[in-house]
Amino acid sequence: MNSPEIQLLIQHLSKLPGLGPRSGRRVALHLLKKREKIFRPLIQVMLDAEQKVKTCQVCFALDATDPCSLCTDPKRDPQQLCVVQDVADLWAMERVNTFKGLYHVLGGVLSAIDGVGPQQLAIQSLIERVAKSQITEVILALNATVDGQTTIHYLTELLRPMGVTVTTLAHGVPIGGELDYLDEGTLFTAFQGRRSA
Amino acid sequence: MNSPEIQLLIQHLSKLPGLGPRSGRRVALHLLKKREKIFRPLIQVMLDAEQKVKTCQVCFALDATDPCSLCTDPKRDPQQLCVVQDVADLWAMERVNTFKGLYHVLGGVLSAIDGVGPQQLAIQSLIERVAKSQITEVILALNATVDGQTTIHYLTELLRPMGVTVTTLAHGVPIGGELDYLDEGTLFTAFQGRRSA
Numbered sequence: 001m002n003s004p005e006i007q008l009l010i011q012h013l014s015k016l017p018g019l020g021p022r023s024g025r026r027v028a029l030h031l032l033k034k035r036e037k038i039f040r041p042l043i044q045v046m047l048d049a050e051q052k053v054k055t056c057q058v059c060f061a062l063d064a065t066d067p068c069s070l071c072t073d074p075k076r077d078p079q080q081l082c083v084v085q086d087v088a089d090l091w092a093m094e095r096v097n098t099f100k101g102l103y104h105v106l107g108g109v110l111s112a113i114d115g116v117g118p119q120q121l122a123i124q125s126l127i128e129r130v131a132k133s134q135i136t137e138v139i140l141a142l143n144a145t146v147d148g149q150t151t152i153h154y155l156t157e158l159l160r161p162m163g164v165t166v167t168t169l170a171h172g173v174p175i176g177g178e179l180d181y182l183d184e185g186t187l188f189t190a191f192q193g194r195r196s197a
Numbered sequence: 198m199n200s201p202e203i204q205l206l207i208q209h210l211s212k213l214p215g216l217g218p219r220s221g222r223r224v225a226l227h228l229l230k231k232r233e234k235i236f237r238p239l240i241q242v243m244l245d246a247e248q249k250v251k252t253c254q255v256c257f258a259l260d261a262t263d264p265c266s267l268c269t270d271p272k273r274d275p276q277q278l279c280v281v282q283d284v285a286d287l288w289a290m291e292r293v294n295t296f297k298g299l300y301h302v303l304g305g306v307l308s309a310i311d312g313v314g315p316q317q318l319a320i321q322s323l324i325e326r327v328a329k330s331q332i333t334e335v336i337l338a339l340n341a342t343v344d345g346q347t348t349i350h351y352l353t354e355l356l357r358p359m360g361v362t363v364t365t366l367a368h369g370v371p372i373g374g375e376l377d378y379l380d381e382g383t384l385f386t387a388f389q390g391r392r393s394a
Binding site for chain 2: 002003004005006008009011012013015016017018019023025026027028029030031032033035038039040041042043045046047048049050052053062063064065069086087088091
């Protein structure tokens with residue numbers, strides 16, 4: 001029914017994460033109707049990002065410069081290193097605005113099922129970074145999943161002999177969380193880790 | 198925290214219909230990670246659509262040609278004209294694959310609240326089209342909302358004196374719909390319009 005240009009546009013948009021055929025059509029129509037104000041500016045920022053953004057070869061975050069602005073920021077504490085699974089987790093940590101050290105993006109976690117071994121992750125570079133720099137604490141801010149915990153265990157075994165403090169995020173009841181709706185594992189962990197009020 | 202290129206990309210993506218800051222970030226990251234396979238092809242189809250797709254000056258649908266491929270298709274019945282509010286509704290009708298006539302996209306419906314009068318819609322061109330062509334039936338496929346129904350009433354008053362049959366879509370229980378979950382208006386309409394089984 002539609003011209004191939006519109007069909008291809010819808011097809012490509014529909015495959016983006018969180019979109020489907022219906023929302024793909026909706027976005028396509030929105031763009032085609034607001035050409036001056038939305039479509040052209042969007043294409044421009046996409047072209048810009050596609051051309052300029054690269055992966056930092058120190059921490060593996062995304063930025064327009066390599067090394068990235070975080071790695072070269074003199075105000076960040078070079079003694080603390082926060083290890084995250086993904087760039088999205090780095091962005092999440094930065095939104096919290098509490099950690100002032102440096103990052104290291106692993107690019108995934110160890111997973112027997114998905115066939116992800118240490119070679120597929122930025123682990124070798126992490127070890128070299130810790131060995132060569134003034135890092136005293138490595139915070140393993142990985143997901144509280146089985147694979148995340150396996151990776152934490154693996155990295156702890158590697159890092160502890162190097163003389164650095166290795167820490168992980170605290171587990172417990174999420175802020176605003178109701179006990180009744182919490183899974184047993186979290187409640188158990190929160191109870192075991194109880195503190196004096 | 199992020200480079201301006203990434204921030205702008207997220208900002209623009211977040212404003213698309215159905216997306217927000219979280220899904221905007223997710224899509225941006227997805228694009229930046231899959232540059233060869235997703236990001237560049239998407240930019241290419243967007244550039245293509247932006248440059249080639251135009252509004253048909255006969256029916257006001259979107260297509261790469263003007264008049265559009267529907268208006269110039271010799272297999273379509275030139276005696277039937279289906280009036281829709283929006284290009285999205287034309288696409289919906291075409292997916293049903295039952296109507297084989299021509300279309301006319303109004304570009305909205307009359308609305309006192311939003312200040313949309315007959316001059317803001319493609320009504321003058323609709324009247325001229327009906328007057329000059331061999332159209333015998335005009336199907337007003339507008340939404341079953343107050344504004345849609347007002348527009349149907351207004352258009353019927355204009356079109357009926359021109360000697361064409363004016364029809365609207367049937368109202369009733371949606372296919373697969375359960376009576377218990379239906380609003381009273383629909384159930385009332387379905388009951389009033391009951392047919393012999």
